[in-house]
Amino acid sequence: MSKYKAVIGLEMHCELKSNSKVFSNACNEYSEIANINVQALDMAFPGTLPVVNKECVRKALLMSIVLNCKQPEYLYFDRKNYYYPDLPKGYQITQMHSPIGIDGHITINCNGYEKDILIHDIHLEEDSAALEHFSDASLIDYNRSGVPLLELVTEPCFNSAEEAVAFLEEMRRIYQYCDVSDADTQKGQIRCDVNVSIMDEDAKELGTKVEIKNVNTFANVFEAINYEIKRQSELKDAGRYAEVVQETRRFDEETGTTKRMRGKVDAIDYKYFVEPNIPKYKIDNSWLEEIKKDIPELPRERKNKYINSWHLSEYDANIIIKDKSYADYFDECVNSGIDAKVAANWLIVNIIAYLSKEDISIKEFFLTPKLLKQIIDELNKGTISSKQAKEIFFKALDEEKVPSSYISKDIAQISDKGALEEIITNILNNNSKQIEEYKNGKTNLFDYFVGQVMKETRGKANPILTKEILKDKLDN
Amino acid sequence: MVELGIKKLHELLKSGEVTSAELIKESLQKSHEIQEKCNAFVTIVDDALSTQVTDDVLSGIPFGIKDNYSTKGILSTGSSNTLRDYVPFFDATAVANLRIHGAVPVNKTALDEFGMGGTGTTAHTGVIRNPWDVKRMCAGSSSGSAAAVAAGVYPYALGSDTGDSIRKPAAFCGIVGYKPTYGMISRYGLFPFASSLDHCGVLTRSVEDAAIVVDAMKGCDELDQTSWDSQDISLANSLNGNVAGKKLFFIKEIVDESNYPDLSKELKEHLSNFRKTIKNLERIGVSVDEVSIDKTLLNAIPSVYVCLSCAEATSNMSNLTGIIFGPRGKGDNVTEMMKDHRTKGFSPLIKRRFVIGSYILQKENQERYFVNAQRVRRLIVDKMKELFKTYDGLILPVSTGGAPYIDGSKDEINASDTAILEEHLQIGNFGGFPSITIPNGFVSKLPVGVNITGDCYDDANILNIAYALEATMNYKGMIAGDKYE
Numbered sequence: 035m036s037k038y039k040a041v042i043g044l045e046m047h048c049e050l051k052s053n054s055k056v057f058s059n060a061c062n063e064y065s066e067i068a069n070i071n072v073q074a075l076d077m078a079f080p081g082t083l084p085v086v087n088k089e090c091v092r093k094a095l096l097m098s099i100v101l102n103c104k105q106p107e108y109l110y111f112d113r114k115n116y117y118y119p120d121l122p123k124g125y126q127i128t129q130m131h132s133p134i135g136i137d138g139h140i141t142i143n144c145n146g147y148e149k150d151i152l153i154h155d156i157h158l159e160e161d162s163a164a165l166e167h168f169s170d171a172s173l174i175d176y177n178r179s180g181v182p183l184l185e186l187v188t189e190p191c192f193n194s195a196e197e198a199v200a201f202l203e204e205m206r207r208i209y210q211y212c213d214v215s216d217a218d219t220q221k222g223q224i225r226c227d228v229n230v231s232i233m234d235e236d237a238k239e240l241g242t243k244v245e246i247k248n249v250n251t252f253a254n255v256f257e258a259i260n261y262e263i264k265r266q267s268e269l270k271d272a273g274r275y276a277e278v279v280q281e282t283r284r285f286d287e288e289t290g291t292t293k294r295m296r297g298k299v300d301a302i303d304y305k306y307f308v309e310p311n312i313p314k315y316k317i318d319n320s321w322l323e324e325i326k327k328d329i330p331e332l333p334r335e336r337k338n339k340y341i342n343s344w345h346l347s348e349y350d351a352n353i354i355i356k357d358k359s360y361a362d363y364f365d366e367c368v369n370s371g372i373d374a375k376v377a378a379n380w381l382i383v384n385i386i387a388y389l390s391k392e393d394i395s396i397k398e399f400f401l402t403p404k405l406l407k408q409i410i411d412e413l414n415k416g417t418i419s420s421k422q423a424k425e426i427f428f429k430a431l432d433e434e435k436v437p438s439s440y441i442s443k444d445i446a447q448i449s450d451k452g453a454l455e456e457i458i459t460n461i462l463n464n465n466s467k468q469i470e471e472y473k474n475g476k477t478n479l480f481d482y483f484v485g486q487v488m489k490e491t492r493g494k495a496n497p498i499l500t501k502e503i504l505k506d507k508l509d510n
Numbered sequence: 511m512v513e514l515g516i517k518k519l520h521e522l523l524k525s526g527e528v529t530s531a532e533l534i535k536e537s538l539q540k541s542h543e544i545q546e547k548c549n550a551f552v553t554i555v556d557d558a559l560s561t562q563v564t565d566d567v568l569s570g571i572p573f574g575i576k577d578n579y580s581t582k583g584i585l586s587t588g589s590s591n592t593l594r595d596y597v598p599f600f601d602a603t604a605v606a607n608l609r610i611h612g613a614v615p616v617n618k619t620a621l622d623e624f625g626m627g628g629t630g631t632t633a634h635t636g637v638i639r640n641p642w643d644v645k646r647m648c649a650g651s652s653s654g655s656a657a658a659v660a661a662g663v664y665p666y667a668l669g670s671d672t673g674d675s676i677r678k679p680a681a682f683c684g685i686v687g688y689k690p691t692y693g694m695i696s697r698y699g700l701f702p703f704a705s706s707l708d709h710c711g712v713l714t715r716s717v718e719d720a721a722i723v724v725d726a727m728k729g730c731d732e733l734d735q736t737s738w739d740s741q742d743i744s745l746a747n748s749l750n751g752n753v754a755g756k757k758l759f760f761i762k763e764i765v766d767e768s769n770y771p772d773l774s775k776e777l778k779e780h781l782s783n784f785r786k787t788i789k790n791l792e793r794i795g796v797s798v799d800e801v802s803i804d805k806t807l808l809n810a811i812p813s814v815y816v817c818l819s820c821a822e823a824t825s826n827m828s829n830l831t832g833i834i835f836g837p838r839g840k841g842d843n844v845t846e847m848m849k850d851h852r853t854k855g856f857s858p859l860i861k862r863r864f865v866i867g868s869y870i871l872q873k874e875n876q877e878r879y880f881v882n883a884q885r886v887r888r889l890i891v892d893k894m895k896e897l898f899k900t901y902d903g904l905i906l907p908v909s910t911g912g913a914p915y916i917d918g919s920k921d922e923i924n925a926s927d928t929a930i931l932e933e934h935l936q937i938g939n940f941g942g943f944p945s946i947t948i949p950n951g952f953v954s955k956l957p958v959g960v961n962i963t964g965d966c967y968d969d970a971n972i973l974n975i976a977y978a979l980e981a982t983m984n985y986k987g988m989i990a991g992d993k994y995e
Binding site for chain 2: 083085086115307311
């Protein structure tokens with residue numbers, strides 16, 4: 035789209051899942067009701083002190099390891115000082131001097147090609163309160179104040195909006211797979227800042243960097259980057275590149291454009307210094323080893339397994355790994371003995387569609403892999419047809435009964451070879467004229483015989499077995 | 511009766527010679543008298559309720575709390591207009607611990623605004639006066655606590671100490687001031703001044719009372735990560751007066767007369783009184799050595815203190831915006847409202863410290879001022895730690911003599927020759943060392959004090975030395991106005 039090379043860096047903020055907040059014991063839980071998950075510290079009442087939530091540190095370290103970062107020898111925090119009504123203490127506790135992870139990297143897949151993304155650092159910090167503005171007043175909701183946040187900063191190593199979003203989606207999956215965060219953009223659990231600059235394809239030096247703050251959905255990240263590339267490219271084309279200045283902009287959702295917030299000269303000096311109320315904490319190797327054991331199979335590894343060992347198509351594999359709960363369900367199916375391709379088909383064609391129609395999660399889905407297997411086993415045995423299998427599937431879901439309860443004698447197919455042979459012999463004996471025509475070359479009469487068998491058995495004859503026996507008797 | 515010590519009061523309560531209610535009534539009455547005389551309080555809790563007398567020595571006995579401690583349901587202002595109407599909904603851990611022991615708070619004592627001063631002249635309720643001579647200051651910032659304890663309102667009052675805020679007013683008021691090792695008492699609920707230097711502590715009229723009260727205040731607190739478990743330490747039970755073989759040192763560059771070319775009569779008297787105190791120690795078997803320390807290092811102490819305390823204070827007090835608590839400022843937008851609140855709320859002295867703190871923390875200045883100050887702090891602490899390998903503690907005279915007059919006092923960074931004599935107590939805050947001041951005589955009819963500072967976690971030893979020294983002199987349990995000498 036542009037003849038220039040775009041250089042993009044991301045800052046991704048993700049709210050961690052934990053029982054309590056990162057420095058207070060208030061509940062860390064999304065709530066529609068304002069100001070119910072609040073402790074004295076979250077509103078900075080005088081004399082309150084931060085106490086580090088070890089579980090948050092564990093999760094942050096886990097992500098640091100997953101992203102192949104270096105972990106610091108000591109854990110400590112810094113204060114980032116600035117005044118804003120959503121920041122009750124007048125400073126945010128974050129990590130500037132010694133982030134929980136530095137110099138990491140991770141491989142992503144973007145439209146079929148692989149790319150190594152460099153991680154500058156990942157650090158643990160606290161969220162601010164949420165502001166809601168009205169025409170004549172602003173309200174502050176302190177539920178979010180002190181919620182644990184992991185901020186991930188990449189090197190400027192993306193060259194397109196597609197790559198940036200592919201990375202964000204991969205990261206979201208990783209957060210979910212590692213049970214570190216629900217990473218739900220709808221609840222504002224992921225927020226991004228984006229840096230964009232452009233340069234001539236052969237240039238040695240980077241262009242002027244523009245930062246876009248607080249972009250809250252991946253679709254907006256995509257739009258914001260493309261808008262910014264377009265804006266900067268047009269100015270450069272027009273010989274007005276000097277008008278691209280180092281500044282902070284915001285993304286305007288309504289117009290799909292970015293708007294200037296402040297320039298470089300207005301940049302805030304955050305006066306970082308070490309938080310004195312939290313003593314330095316030695317991160318033992320034994321703890322890191324313990325955490326490593328908790329790292330689950332990551333989406334990328336699972337995808338490779340699905341494609342290489344279980345022979346799924348990349349398309350199917352991509353659908354299944356998209357959501358950890360799908361992948362977990364799928365793995366359980368295969369581990370319980372269902373053929374991988376069959377399980378993938380059921381999951382993709384029937385189950386995911388059903389879930390989205392009913393708007394439920396797979397955890398609420400009645401047919402566990404074990405119950406699904408009951409249907410598939412019967413199908414494999416030939417006791418039921420695939421049409422019947424589907425009927426049982428939906429009936430079981432509808433009535434919340436185990437599938438085996440529908441596989442009665444009545445519904446079962448006639449798969450008894452002896453019984454079928456007897457029926458078929460009878461039919462053939464009564465249709466000697468048609469046999470002759472068949473043997474003289476009117477082979478499409480085969481279907482006529484199948485039809486007769488079905489008629490006789492009221493559709494319960496196993497079609498495959500029926501065809502086998504028929505072929506055997508007619509051709510010999 | 512409230513001018514007695516804790517153990518004596520406990521005996522009287524137990525025997526029924528006096529009731530908790532009577533003690534409280536007497537203490538409240540005295541509070542009002544001293545308020546007239548010294549302006550020592552922000553709040554007098556006239557409806558304070560008596561508690562049941564148990565076997566706990568503190569039960570039923572009244573005490574005072576510096577107004578920078580958060581007290582549930584009782585106005586807590588930090589002596590600042592920014593919190594002039596703030597009534598907390600929780601107790602500071604140290605206060606909660608004392609309540610568990612049955613102690614009864616009867617007043618909140620005035621201080622230099624948020625502890626950021628050393629004169630007792632910057633409280634939003636006005637100047638605090640010294641009960642020995644109301645024309646003189648108490649020093650600060652625990653001025654109200656020192657005045658009240660010295661005047662015999664109750665046996666003890668809580669203080670806080672960031673530079674010398676317990677130990678210097680104690681000296682000027684002829685009482686005991688003790689701040690234990692950093693983290694021995696939880697800081698949860700203490701309004702912060704400079705978190706890495708802030709200590710809770712107590713002002714009393716005897717070493718024994720200081721030990722008893724800190725025993726009750728201390729303990730590991732899950733709300734303060736810098737607090738530590740001191741269950742195994744009982745300060746009061748460690749006081750046996752047996753100090754033979756203990757070793758102390760004093761610093762030549764601070765104590766020797768030759769350091770002060772313009773030696774005043776008062777200072778001369780003060781220093782020779784200190785030598786007398788040393789003799790007392792030697793008589794009970796404590797050896798006291800003169801140690802020389804690089805004067806450059808010593809001279810850096812006050813400026814290191816200013817850099818670090820102002821920097822941390824600037825950040826610590828950023829929560830005072832009038833949005834959540836304190837009087838809401840006026841303005842067209844939230845920035846204007848915060849500005850208005852802070853402009854009207856803080857005294858000029860504090861604002862100056864904020865400007866210094868901000869300047870020091872600015873990106874372009876941090877390395878030069880803040881980081882260097884931290885380095886020098888480390889050098890000073892290392893030097894002391896090295897000496898504490900040989901010695902039980904450091905002993906030095908407090909200040910240059912008795913309390914100065916209020917009029918003409920300037921709470922400024924002291925640049926004179928005697929700066930180090932005025933400011934050396936800050937060493938105790940740099941290292942988080944246990945440090946205690948006890949009265950050691952009179953200079954120009956005003957009480958003066960001597961300070962002993964030891965290594966971290968060695969509180970029991972330091973208190974025991976102070977306890978033994980106290981017994982060699984006649985200044986234990988003094989009440990201002992009584993005749994001594």
